[in-house]
Amino acid sequence: MATTTMPMAKAINAGLRRALEHDPKTLLMGEDIGALGGVFRVTEGLQKDFGEDRVVDTPLAESGILGTAIGLAMRGYRPVCEIQFDAFVFPAYDQITTQLAKMRYRTRGRVPMPVVIRIPFGGGIGAIEHHSESPEVLFAHTPGLRVVAPSTAQDAYTMIQEAVASPDPVLFFEPKGRYWEKGEVDLDAPVRGGAGLEGARVVRPGTDVTVVAYGPTVHTALKAAEVAASEGTSLEVVDLRSVSPIDVPTVVASVRRTGRCVVVHEAPTFLGAGAEVAARVTEECFYELEAPVLRVGGFHTPYPVSKIEHDYLPNVDRVLDAVDRTLTF
Amino acid sequence: MSASLTGEETLVQLVAPDGADATSSPSSDPYRERAAHIVGPDADPEILRGMYRDMVLVRRFDQEGTSLQRQGELGLFPQLLGQEAAQIGSGRALRPADFVFPSYREHGVAWTRGMDLTDLLKIFRGIDHGGWDPAEHNFHVYTLVIGSHTLHATGYAMGVQRDGLVGTGDPDKDMAVVAYFGDGATSQGDVSEALGFAAVNNAPLVLFCQNNQWAISLPVEKQSRAPLYQRGWGFGVPSVQVDGNDVVACWAVMDEALERARSGGGPTFVEAVTYRMGAHTTSDDPTRYRTSAEEASWAERDPIARVHARLVAAGWWTDEDDAALDAEADALGVHVREVTRAFAAPAPESMFDEVYGSPNGQVEAERTWFAQYEAALAAGEGEA
Numbered sequence: 277m278a279t280t281t282m283p284m285a286k287a288i289n290a291g292l293r294r295a296l297e298h299d300p301k302t303l304l305m306g307e308d309i310g311a312l313g314g315v316f317r318v319t320e321g322l323q324k325d326f327g328e329d330r331v332v333d334t335p336l337a338e339s340g341i342l343g344t345a346i347g348l349a350m351r352g353y354r355p356v357c358e359i360q361f362d363a364f365v366f367p368a369y370d371q372i373t374t375q376l377a378k379m380r381y382r383t384r385g386r387v388p389m390p391v392v393i394r395i396p397f398g399g400g401i402g403a404i405e406h407h408s409e410s411p412e413v414l415f416a417h418t419p420g421l422r423v424v425a426p427s428t429a430q431d432a433y434t435m436i437q438e439a440v441a442s443p444d445p446v447l448f449f450e451p452k453g454r455y456w457e458k459g460e461v462d463l464d465a466p467v468r469g470g471a472g473l474e475g476a477r478v479v480r481p482g483t484d485v486t487v488v489a490y491g492p493t494v495h496t497a498l499k500a501a502e503v504a505a506s507e508g509t510s511l512e513v514v515d516l517r518s519v520s521p522i523d524v525p526t527v528v529a530s531v532r533r534t535g536r537c538v539v540v541h542e543a544p545t546f547l548g549a550g551a552e553v554a555a556r557v558t559e560e561c562f563y564e565l566e567a568p569v570l571r572v573g574g575f576h577t578p579y580p581v582s583k584i585e586h587d588y589l590p591n592v593d594r595v596l597d598a599v600d601r602t603l604t605f
Numbered sequence: 606m607s608a609s610l611t612g613e614e615t616l617v618q619l620v621a622p623d624g625a626d627a628t629s630s631p632s633s634d635p636y637r638e639r640a641a642h643i644v645g646p647d648a649d650p651e652i653l654r655g656m657y658r659d660m661v662l663v664r665r666f667d668q669e670g671t672s673l674q675r676q677g678e679l680g681l682f683p684q685l686l687g688q689e690a691a692q693i694g695s696g697r698a699l700r701p702a703d704f705v706f707p708s709y710r711e712h713g714v715a716w717t718r719g720m721d722l723t724d725l726l727k728i729f730r731g732i733d734h735g736g737w738d739p740a741e742h743n744f745h746v747y748t749l750v751i752g753s754h755t756l757h758a759t760g761y762a763m764g765v766q767r768d769g770l771v772g773t774g775d776p777d778k779d780m781a782v783v784a785y786f787g788d789g790a791t792s793q794g795d796v797s798e799a800l801g802f803a804a805v806n807n808a809p810l811v812l813f814c815q816n817n818q819w820a821i822s823l824p825v826e827k828q829s830r831a832p833l834y835q836r837g838w839g840f841g842v843p844s845v846q847v848d849g850n851d852v853v854a855c856w857a858v859m860d861e862a863l864e865r866a867r868s869g870g871g872p873t874f875v876e877a878v879t880y881r882m883g884a885h886t887t888s889d890d891p892t893r894y895r896t897s898a899e900e901a902s903w904a905e906r907d908p909i910a911r912v913h914a915r916l917v918a919a920g921w922w923t924d925e926d927d928a929a930l931d932a933e934a935d936a937l938g939v940h941v942r943e944v945t946r947a948f949a950a951p952a953p954e955s956m957f958d959e960v961y962g963s964p965n966g967q968v969e970a971e972r973t974w975f976a977q978y979e980a981a982l983a984a985g986e987g988e989a
Contacts, residue, residue: 347760
């Protein structure tokens with residue numbers, strides 16, 4: 277086992293490199309991903325090693341990137357598109373939702389769409405407007421798309437390869453605030469042809485409250501669990517990993533053990549992924565629940581200015597507040 | 606042509622509306638040379654006769670589609686009426702290996718690809734969102750969102766480049782990609798992005814715009830201040846304006862553009878100036894927004910009438926040919942009606958198929974629920 281320690285950004289780079297090596301039909305496309313290596317340097321060095329035809333610097337036009345990626349996929353290629361920042365995806369929203377998501381369905385499976393869209397998402401980095409958003413449910417609500425978000429360097433490394441191997445379009449949300457956090461990565465970890473994208477994971481077992489998170493808030497939930505443990509409360513943390521589909525059985529199994537559930541994400545709670553988790557948990561373990569499912573997340577406001585973003589983002593205190601409320605219900 | 610948008614000096618026209626040779630002009634003459642085997646002194650009559658036959662048959666198909674909608678057999682039908690020359694002329698320049706991205710009115714191009722036209726009606730009968738296998742005739746399924754597919758065509762062409770199927774000089778290898786769209790699409794950002802991406806990548810692409818003068822109720826004058834063909838030049842893409850009601854000119858312009866694409870010369874933008882003689886679709890009512898005088902003036906430039914006149918004048922067409930073609934069109938009509946009426950709705954549970962290519966927990970859970978619900982309903986009915 278070739279295990280090494282690296283930041284998440286480097287792990288994605290290593291995963292992309294492996295995908296490029298594995299299949300000559302894999303292409304990277306995006307703005308400034310070549311010589312510059314992307315604004316977050318996630319694609320650093322890849323154009324030098326794989327050439328300009330496989331690591332393609334595109335014009336600054338997101339619809340053009342996605343639209344041409346769809347055409348390349350029709351021709352048998354596996355494009356991996358980088359969207360520079362979360363809120364810059366919207367010029368491509370039409371191509372993603374009306375074309376990419378529906379092409380397989382429209383053609384009864386004759387034209388598959390193995391396209392990956394990498395999107396750095398989430399806040400906490402002190403950025404200007406449009407650079408800190410969490411638009412994942414806008415895609416999760418579109419059938420035909422898969423929506424995933426890794427929370428660790430290891431998952432980032434394997435899941436990006438799973439995403440490339442998947443026969444379906446995958447929105448790959450990268451928690452940019454965690455890009456430089458290091459983690460252990462097994463570089464020989466197996467890739468299961470896209471099958472590794474589904475499935476939530478209990479990342480910290482516990483007995484009192486289930487805390488469900490994905491992407492950047494898994495770290496927050498784990499921190500909260502440490503603090504709670506020191507106060508005698510045992511939190512079980514579930515990393516969803518996939519927002520579409522959601523691994524409901526894993527969440528439900530956990531809540532059946534704990535009887536309580538808190539869902540945490542940076543996106544606004546209103547009609548967010550937490551609302552779906554709450555509904556499914558309520559449907560499937562109504563009699564095991566000791567308290568209503570609570571949500572911790574962003575507010576129904578545009579993402580605020582960076583000087584006050586930490587009042588907007590769910591943090592350890594907000595998670596523990598919800599834990600307390602569910603315990604004292 | 607509508608005077609505000611076209612100039613005599615740029616429009617490529619080889620056959621005039623009365624069927625005679627069009628006036629010689631610097632813009633048209635090179636194409637006349639290219640089309641010498643169709644309209645030159647030593648032309649082979651069979652080519653123009655074939656084009657005429659194609660146009661007559663797709664017009665018959667168009668009439669059948671409209672009738673089937675009126676009879677309630679189709680939910681909607683978009684007519685190509687008036688655009689036969691643009692589609693048959695350009696379509697006949699294609700080779701089997703070329704790949705076409707149509708919009709939703711390209712019934713004539715589908716015909717030139719050898720498709721059974723009844724496949725086109727599955728969409729409009731509401732039994733299939735696609736209707737055919739794009740790989741079978743290198744003809745992608747119809748795209749309903751205006752202009753989106755111009756980017757797909759561009760990306761496909763970029764793939765063709767990477768596959769090494771451009772500029773090899775081997776006619777069995779080199780291929781071109783074509784996107785068909787209308788004047789309305791040129792207002793969409795995607796079409797401009799397609800021009801930009803195609804240009805900088807030197808993609809083997811032809812962007813074939815049928816300017817039929819109307820985007821539903823909006824005339825082209827309210828869509829663009831500049832003639833549409835000039836769009837291409839701003840992106841560094843060679844652009845041609847052709848009489849879209851002249852089947853021979855459309856063939857010649859397309860033949861040149863395809864040759865450029867296949868040989869590695871990059872993309873071309875073609876504006877075929879034509880007219881949507883019918884409604885936008887069977888749900889539309891053109892009398893609300895355009896005059897009968899305008900329609901009458903375009904009827905005089907009917908793309909089929911001019912070829913008939915030319916064929917007859919050349920002694921290449923007889924009354925017997927008319928009768929034989931009528932019989933052929935009647936047979937096509939019978940085929941279209943019979944096949945379409947027999948198109949059955951798919952099984953309800955098929956709605957869960959091919960949403961994803963890999964097992965998906967959400968869809969599978971809903972498929973299972975639906976099956977159980979249907980079974981319970983059926984059992985309940987059994988008891989009642």
